Amino acid sequence: MSKAAEIDIVSVTKNYGTTTAVHAISLKIPAGSYCCFLGPSGCGKTSTLRMIAGHESISSGDVRLGNVVVTDLPPAKRGTAMMFQSYALLPHLDLIDNVAFSLKMKGVDKEERRAKALEMLTLMQMEGYATRRPAQLSGGQQQRVALARALITDPEALLLDEPLSALDPFLKIRMRAELKKLQQNLGITFVHVTHSQEEAMALADLIVVMNDGRIEQAAPPRIVFESPATAFVARFMGDHNVISGKVSGHDNGLLKLDVADGGSFAATGELRQPGEGADIAIRTDHVRIGEASQPDLGFTGLVSNIEYRGSTVKLTAAGAGTEDFTAIVRDRDFFATPIKVGDAVPFAWDAGDAIVLGRLDS
Numbered sequence: 001m002s003k004a005a006e007i008d009i010v011s012v013t014k015n016y017g018t019t020t021a022v023h024a025i026s027l028k029i030p031a032g033s034y035c036c037f038l039g040p041s042g043c044g045k046t047s048t049l050r051m052i053a054g055h056e057s058i059s060s061g062d063v064r065l066g067n068v069v070v071t072d073l074p075p076a077k078r079g080t081a082m083m084f085q086s087y088a089l090l091p092h093l094d095l096i097d098n099v100a101f102s103l104k105m106k107g108v109d110k111e112e113r114r115a116k117a118l119e120m121l122t123l124m125q126m127e128g129y130a131t132r133r134p135a136q137l138s139g140g141q142q143q144r145v146a147l148a149r150a151l152i153t154d155p156e157a158l159l160l161d162e163p164l165s166a167l168d169p170f171l172k173i174r175m176r177a178e179l180k181k182l183q184q185n186l187g188i189t190f191v192h193v194t195h196s197q198e199e200a201m202a203l204a205d206l207i208v209v210m211n212d213g214r215i216e217q218a219a220p221p222r223i224v225f226e227s228p229a230t231a232f233v234a235r236f237m238g239d240h241n242v243i244s245g246k247v248s249g250h251d252n253g254l255l256k257l258d259v260a261d262g263g264s265f266a267a268t269g270e271l272r273q274p275g276e277g278a279d280i281a282i283r284t285d286h287v288r289i290g291e292a293s294q295p296d297l298g299f300t301g302l303v304s305n306i307e308y309r310g311s312t313v314k315l316t317a318a319g320a321g322t323e324d325f326t327a328i329v330r331d332r333d334f335f336a337t338p339i340k341v342g343d344a345v346p347f348a349w350d351a352g353d354a355i356v357l358g359r360l361d362s
Contacts, residue, residue, distance in 0.1 A: 004032035004188045005066035005079060005156035007052060012061035014047045014213075021047045023213040024061065029206060031066075034183050034190045036200035039210035040236070045193045046161055048210070052191060053082045053159050065156060076102075081155035085162045087146040089134040095121060096130045099149045120148035140171045147182070157189040164199060176202055197237050201225065209233050229358050231279040240281040242357070243320050247272045255280070255356050256296065259321030266296040269356030279357040286353040287327035289315075289337070291346050298348035301325055303341055317345060 007029040014022040022044040029035045037045035050056035052063055054075035062071045070078045089098050096117045097104075103113035121127045124144040134142055143163060150158055163179070164172045180203055183190045194200055200207050201221045208218045209232075217229035225239060234240035245259035254266040257280055267280035292298025301319030313334040315327045327347055339345055 003154070003156050006031040006064075007035075007157060007189060007191065008062075008064040009048070009052070010062045010064065012048070012051060012063060013059045014044070014051060014056065015059040021213050022051070025213075025215050027208060027215060027218055029189060029191060031189055032187050033205040034180065034203055035192065035206040035208060036204035037191070037193045037208045037210060038195065038197065038200040038236075040195060043210040044213040045208075045210045049082075049159050049161055049191060049193045052157075053080055054078050055082065076106075079156040080159055081150040081153050081157075082159040082161065083146050083150045083163055085165060087134075087142050087166075089142060089145060089149075091134055094131050094133055095126065095137075095145050098134065098145060099152055101149065102153055116152055117148070120152050121145070123151070124148045139167050140175055143167065143175060151186070155188065157191060158183075160190065160192040162193055162195070164194070164196075172199075179203060209236065211236070226283075227355065228281060231281070231357050234279075234281040234357060239285070240283055241287070241320075241322070241325050242279050242281050243322065244277070244279045245321060247274050247276045247278050249274050254351065261319070261321050263299050263320050264296050265299075265320065265354060266294075266351060267354035267356045268352060270358065272356070280354050281357050282349050282354050284314075284326045285312075285328040287325075287329075287347050287349050289327065289329060289333065289339070289345060290348050292348035293350075297351060297354070298346060300344050300346045303339055303343050303345055306339065306341060315339065315345070317347065319347075 009025060009027045011024045011026055012022060013024045037048060039045050047056055051058050054073060058071055062069050065079050096114050099120050100113040100117035103116060118127060118130060121130055124147060126144050164175055167175060176199060192203060204221055206218060207221055207224045209216045211232050217224055217233045224237060228234035228237060228240055231242045234242050243259060243265055245257040248256045248258045250256060250271055254268060255271055257265045257267060257278055265280060272278050299319045301317030303315055303317045305316040307314040311331055312328050313331055317325050319325055
């Protein structure tokens with residue numbers, strides 16, 4: 001029976017002197033889910049994780065784990081376990097004693113704690129290395145030991161601070177799959193901090209995109225990908241073009257947007273007042289090369305960069321009020337009519353592919 005707990009973050013703020021690192025954020029992380037906090041460096045995601053863990057004090061607000069307010073409890077009393085970015089393994093101890101260390105601190109007798117440690121190492125397929133020391137292990141093996149040590153306390157939630165950042169690209173992908181499998185098998189709540197969009201998309205049931213100490217969007221990966229809440233989310237996820245301008249009016253339920261370079265575009269979504277600033281987003285893989293069905297569903301841009309990616313080709317062009325409008329096109333479409341840097345190329349999309357973006361303060 002899973003003992004996963006819901007994590008409820010209620011109006012939590014973190015101040016460092018006169019600087020506010022986290023601005024009164026509220027979030028419910030469902031019990032037994034895999035949640036990824038995602039955002040650029042300095043956005044407040046690690047501070048939030050450390051406040052959930054109890055390694056950082058909360059300036060105001062509360063954190064609940066299940067029905068218990070844990071705001072003022074020390075880390076060991078919260079029912080959480082944290083795996084640090086550095087792994088923080090003790091170099092002078094073998095793996096069994098590393099994994100059993102927290103049980104030793106709790107006064108569990110030697111035989112019992114070593115038996116539990118071996119059980120955890122077996123879960124991580126590391127039992128054959130039990131008598132080795134951390135320096136004799138690869139990065140991926142050290143990560144497994146750090147996971148075993150965090151899980152030995154039987155936590156309701158496992159907190160992971162950029163756990164894959166020290167690994168090479170191939171190992172990252174393998175360990176990503178292992179983390180997801182482990183979370184599903186254990187059934188406990190995982191909260192994972194990362195700055196990698198790909199990692200968050202691959203792992204999470206819930207992605208929490210943070211920027212400047214605030215939550216811009218908290219939603220399942222598909223919703224974050226297909227319907228970014230704000231211009232920041234659309235740009236940070238890297239799969240949307242964002243066109244910014246002023247609302248000129250509405251037509252047939254579509255918002256009309258005028259941009260600085262003279263173009264005009266239509267988009268679906270929340271209608272705004274004429275003269276108001278607005279952002280619209282178009283998925284990069286929904287842009288095609290060719291003439292638009294109507295003038296406000298495309299433009300002609302000057303190609304500034306071309307990247308061959310195997311099954312797709314990434315084109316970057318200037319136009320629509322931006323220097324880096326991106327189209328991801330199929331290789332066969334690109335090579336049917338090859339394009340070179342400096343060419344003027346027509347780009348187009350369908351009416352349903354341009355969406356009006358929200359604002360954080362709305």
